[in-house]
Amino acid sequence: MSGFAALMARDLRLVWRRPGDVAVVLAFFVVATVLFPLGIGPEANVLARIAAGVLWCAALFAALLSLDRLFAADHEDGTLDLLLLAPWPLELAALAKCAAHWIVTGLPLAVLAPFLGVAFGLEAKSLAALGTTLLVGTPTLSLVGGLAAALTLGARRSGALLALLALPLCVPTLIFGASAVETIATGEGFATHLAILAALALVSLATLPWAIAAALRQAGE
Amino acid sequence: MTTLLEVAGLACHRGGRPVLDGLSFSLAKGELLVLTGPNGSGKTTLLRALALLVPAEAGTIAWQGADVAADREAWRSALAWLGHQDGLKGDLTVRENLLIAQRLRSEPVDGDRIDDALGAFGLTPLARRAVRSLSAGQRRRVALARVVASQASLWLLDEPLNALDAESQAALLTILEGHLDQGGLAIAATHAPIKISSARTLELAP
DSSP states (O other): OOHHHHHHHHHHHHHHHOTHHHHHHHHHHHHHHHHHHHHHOSOHHHHHHHHHHHHHHHHHHHHHHTGGGTTHHHHHHTHHHHHHTSSSOHHHHHHHHHHHHIIIIIHHHHHHHHHHHGGGTOOHHHHHHHHHHHHHHHHHHHHHHHHHHHHTTTOTTHHHHHHHHHHHHHHHHHHHHHHHHHHHHTTOOOHHHHHHHHHHHHHHHHHHHHHHHHHHHHHHO | OOEEEEEEEEEEEETTEEEEEEEEEEEETTOEEEEEOSTTSSHHHHHHHHTTSSOOSEEEEEETTEEGGGOHHHHHHHEEEEOSSOOOOTTSBHHHHHHHHHHHTTOOOOHHHHHHHHHHTTOGGGTTSBGGGSOHHHHHHHHHHHHHHSOOSEEEEESTTTTOOHHHHHHHHHHHHHHHHTTOEEEEEOSSOOOOTTEEEEEOOO
8 A cells, every 4th residue: 555545544544433523524514504594584596696605615614624633633643753754755645635634524515515505495407516516626625725734733823824824715716616506597507617626626736735745844843 | 884874064953043063973783872961952853853854954964875865765764763742643543553654654564563563562452452542651662663663774763761661661672672683773862871782872962
């Protein structure tokens, strides 16, 4: 087993041993999303119009909720030193940790979102678009959040700092993700939006592991 | 004796102040270098600089005649690390921690080697216990077993005797002697004496 696969398997196993951590994130997503229909009222047109934005924002906040522990736990227990000393690129280790984060956070959020979209009166096509855009867009959130988590490692109030750093960087993904679903409502296709989301994910994939690794090396000094 | 590790003119700064300045030493096969000195004298910094976790301001570290900065991954394959923290995951069992450490070092998984390392520190009955349920001394023994289970020839040990009882300290010295007898090397920063005949002491000034 390569170091990359071993690290990803380790992080997934740790989540399996403490499922409460993921359950809290998903519960936050559900509660935050359901509050909007309750607060705004049963106006179907209004709910359908804001659904994509609300669900995407809630997914973003939920993903951020679990990111502050992404590297902090390894930093505190000393396993970050073992990653820094592993005889394979740290960039791959950063990618493995973000991939594991996406599997336990982004993927469940993408699966869960269409079910919550029903509460907003979204049509079947919009629900499918919502799930698809989240599936393509959430890897970017994990990578951007990973960078923010690495940069704020060891800082006081790192959770708030992490959000301040990551949220602005996630704006393009949020805009194209939410507008893709709105495009469906107007009878148009969302292929362009999906392509842009995929491009953002690929750019993140091609650049951010290096930035995360550099931040981790700095934190390890 | 064949010199494997050669450090020349090593200088390091921490928090803007010089901690190590022009430090030079060499280490041959089968040798143990014990780093001593008061708190803040740079023992941990030296270990971290050797592991390339801390950048050196000046100087070179050569392993088998080649600058380690030229091939960092090969250098990291050659060394095993024990830091202040144990580097263990509390939610994994003792054995799982050692297995994953082997995989992260890109070494072939060797169950026998792990069992031997656990046995040497009297950890076999605890192999299936979650690390979070262990005492500080037991966790330190698991971290040491992780070093022993690796195939690294150079061990970098930061306060290896911390939290160990007399029996575990004796076990560590026996294992360390065995490692040196097989041609391995070790550098240990410690405040407690390490009584091994082949040990040399490097006292760092504050």
